[in-house]
Amino acid sequence: MMDRQDIDQLALRLASLVPPGLAQAHQDLRANFSDVLAQGLRRLDLVTREEFEVQSLLLARTRAKVDELERRVADLEASAAARGN
Template identity: 60%
Template sequence: MIDLKNIDDLARKLSNLVPPGLKDARADLEQNFKATLQSGLNRLDLVTREEFDVQRAVLLRTREKLDALERKLAELEARGGAPDASAH
């Protein structure tokens, strides 16, 4: 989920840019800015930081396993015992 605090802050900053003569419309514009920002961000294919961190950890564990298997294969090949493909 996208952090609504950041969207609120951005919408507030945008509404502060409204000329002084339109102060009456400032609150409505801020709500419109907020809704537009949320809508645009929701259409993007984004993941949460938590999801990203979980996938990063999975990838790291997979990389570690792959490295270990590559080392083991290199040791076997160095001993002259190339893996037998028919053993699978």
């Protein structure tokens, strides 16, 4: 997720697009851009990189466990089929 510094840098870039004749409004626009960007990002309900990494690791472990269980079930089915023949 973007931190406050990233938001401020983006707001500064947006404010730099304002024509030079409106230098007085430059600071106001920069603050407004920053607030609007921060509010918009909060509404997106994004997760942090750390939360994403934790969930990725959990998913990988779960996938490995499911693969192992599928292998064991297949072995048991094969064993049962061999005994049935």
